[in-house]
Amino acid sequence: MIPKDIYLDNGASTKVDEKVLKEMLPYFTKHYGNASSAHSFGYEAHQALDKARKVIAKSINADFEEIVFTSGGTESNNAIIKGIAFANKDKGNHIITSKVEHKCIVKACEWLETQGFKITYLDVDEEGFVNPEDLEKAITDKTILFSVIHANNEVGTIQDLEALGKVCKKHKVYFHSDACQSYTKVEIDVNKQNLDLLTINSHKINGPKGVGAMYVKQGTKITPLLHGGEHEFKKRAGTENIPGIIGFASALKHGPTKKEIEKMSELRDKLIEGIIKIEATKLNGPKGEKRLCNNVNISFAGIEGEAIGGYLDQKFICSSTGSACSEALLEPSHVLMAIGLSHEAANGSLRLTLSKYTTEEDINKTLETIPKVVKKLRKISPFGKVMDYVFRKNN
Amino acid sequence: MYSEKTIKHFKEPKNAGEMQNPDGVGEEGNFKCGDAMKIFIKVENNIITKITFLTYGCIAAIASTDMLCEIAKGKTLEEAENISAKEIADELGKLPQLKFHCSIMGQKALKRAIEDYRNKK
Incomplete structure (x- = not known):
């Protein structure tokens, strides 16, 4: 019998909820009209689009006209960073971000630097917080x-976000947050948090890939990234991906309940506590409520992350790593370096991300497997015996 | 991403482990890109009779070094020095381009082990 896969890479992507898929299907073959068309098929598509937009807007306490659908997180982030930069050039050319951003923010900012913009990358503390x-x-x-x-x-x-938003409001600086990982798991209220712009997406919340949204507060000066038709309040041209958008809104509707979030947090903590019992390991990131309910990231001394993931994969457990060896540039994760890890610790990192479908049995099985994998790799590591291991850069 | 044979050698590396009283030891690699390699050899009449490795390395590093050991076993020192990356890749099936760097660490360490053996002699 082939053992059941234990999917602990929900930070990368998630399973589409069966109920979500069911709600999407009619929009491929039955209601397939273009939302801009002036006939019954078009009206039907437009109605569905409006309904989805309303649901998404409500979830972050935004207005209907403030939600712009996109192809996902990368597009939303690019459209916001570049769109704000170019629309507000007359005011200034300085953008501030942090050293722990997703690569699409980093790369968009680096590109803006070639266009005459100045970027400040704020340091974070050892748990990853911006002060x-x-x-x-x-x-x-x-x-x-x-x-x-x-x-x-x-x-x-x-x-x-609330504390950071206050600073932005005080100095009249536009405030954007990339909430791809947190959306539906952590409360977002664009008014309370003083957000002018927000990035959210569907495939991290058990919805389909290829669809996301950006929240753009009314009155915000932004240049569109894609030019064309007058879709999405002239902020994003291109025929709307109706089945995807229906799926996105449906994923939100079926998104994790308070109870499911609590369960994820409990399983997360069980996983963390179980793994850090292994000798020479370190939890990366904060503990408790300030940590995302489904995220575990641990460094193992003396062994390499891709190899750990490779052995876990053999045992039908899916994970990811911040190791240099998983990167084309052979540089370890910039996030792990920014929180002060040594190269060794970053290269020996393993990320496990849970979903509402993760069971206690999955976690128990994972906790049985990881010590065996670590033992096996440490046995063949030249550093396997060196346990006075340096996790941090400065000691 | 990896061939079946690569995964097989990664999964059960036959030649991984420390060697007691080796005739030559060679090290290669650095922590920055996440790898380090140590090769141990036993030599009799100019022929490698035993070869093992320890690695702080990824899937490609483990599999390709295990394959290198398989190929080097029974070879003369001169033959072993000249084992090419292509030979290993041909045996394992193609490795991803970005993993080339990891796959040649074993050869570099082996060359150093042979050097170490010659220096000790």
């Missing part, structure tokens, strides 16, 4: 935007 005081100090009269990831995709750190 609001650091943000305030970094703001100049040329600053137009501050962008920060809400819950970190690698180490699960949940930023205090």
Whole structure:
């Protein structure tokens, strides 16, 4: 019998909820109209689109006109960073972000640097938090935007958006957060948190891939990334992906309940506590409520993350790593380096991300397997016996 | 991403482990890109009779070094020095381009082990 897969890479992507898929299907073959068309098929598509937009808007306490559908997190982040930069050039050319952002923010900012913009990458503390005081100090009269990831995709750190939002409001700087990992798991209220812009997506919340949204507060000056028809309040041209958008809204509707979030947190803590019992291991990121309910990230001394993941895969457990060896540039994760890990610790990192479908049995099985894998790899490691291991850069 | 044979050698590396009283030891690699390799050899009449390795390395590093050991066993020192990356890749099936770096660490360590043996002699 082939053992059941234990999928602990929900930070990468998730299973589409069967109920979500069911709600999507008619929009492929029955209601397949273009939402811009002036006939019954078009009206039907448009109605469905409106309904989905309403549901998404409500979930973050935004208005209907403030939700713009996109192809996903990368597009939303690019559209926001570049769109704000180019629309507000006359005010200034300075953007602030942090050292723990998703690669699409980092790359978009690096590209803007080639276009004459100045970017400040704020340091974070050893748990991955941005200090609001650091943000305030970094703001100049040329600053137009501050962008920060809400819950970190690698180490699960949940930023205090409310505190950071206050600073932005005080200095009249646009405030954006990439909430791809946190959406539906952590409360988002664009008014309470003073957000002007937000990135959310579908495939991290048991919805389909290829669809996401951005929240753009009314009155925000932003240039569209895609030019064409007058879709999405002229903020994003292109025929709307109706089945995807229906799926996105449906995923939200079926999204994790409070109870399911509590269960994920409990299983997360069980997994963390079980793994750090292994000699020479370290939890990366914060503990408790300030950590995303489904994120576990641990470094193992003396062994390499891709190899750990490879052995876990042989045991039907799916994970991911921040090791250099999983990267084309052979550099370890910039996030793990930013929270002060040594190269060794970053390369020996393993990320396990849970979903509402993760069971206690999955966690027990994983906790049985990991010590065996670690033992096996340490046995063939030249550093296997060195347990006075240096986890941090500075000691 | 990896061939079946690569996974097989990664899963059950026959030649992984420390060697007691080796005739030559060679090290290669650095922590920055996440690998380090140590090769141990036993030599009789200019022929490698035993070869094992320890690695702090990824799937490609473990599998390709295990394959290198398989190929080097029974070879003369001169033959072993000249085992090419292509030979290993041909045996394992193609490795991803970005993993080339990891797959040649074993050969570099083996060359150092042979050097170490010659220096000790």
